[in-house]
């Protein structure tokens with residue numbers, strides 16, 4: 336039986352506790368005219384899976400997507416294939432949670448999944464009214480691998496915040 340979860344919102348939580356996957360069998364309505372899956376279908380699944388991992392880490396309330404970045408598609412997915420998305424929290428800030436998201440595909444007549452996509456998404460925890468950002472538990476960091484993970488996440492977050500500034504600036508330039 337699993338150990339009872341520590342519900343103290345200030346207690347660091349292990350990344351592995353947030354790990355989650357979801358899978359679908361792809362159908363023609365999800366494909367483009369060439370028979371391969373729309374990138375948008377995978378992005379939606381990736382966002383949903385990443386959000387569930389973030390919610391598992393936070394343990395209550397709501398999360399909203401602040402940024403999806405670096406989603407790289409490595410090979411096409413064909414109609415009828417099984418697509419599986421796996422997500423896990425890779426960083427927790429004050430109110431933000433970063434998740435790594437991996438996408439796999441598997442032809443039903445050739446068991447054995449291949450990696451078709453990989454990326455990160457950044458979620459923000461919101462209060463019970465779904466309005467203001469809300470503090471999240473820290474991510475447990477004990478090993479050298481955890482330290483490297485944290486450092487890489489901080490670098491990615493700096494890039495995202497620079498992009499947010501750029502997006503705000505562009506908005507002003509167009510008006």
Ligand SMILES: CC(C)(COP(=O)(O)OP(=O)(O)OC[C@H]1O[C@@H](n2cnc3c(N)ncnc32)[C@H](O)[C@@H]1OP(=O)(O)O)[C@@H](O)C(=O)NCCC(=O)NCCS
Nearest residue numbers: 399400401402427428429430431457459468492495496499
């Ligand atoms: C995400 C949102 C709630 C942030 O609100 P805000 O008032 O800008 O809040 P803050 O600036 O205090 O940011 C809160 C946290 O999110 C982070 N953050 C916000 N926008 C970010 C972005 N674009 N990239 C990276 N981090 C971001 C901040 O760094 C901060 O992190 P921290 O608390 O861990 O240090 C707000 O921008 C929003 O509602 N966006 C729309 C979300 C949405 O509708 N998503 C669905 C897709 S349409």
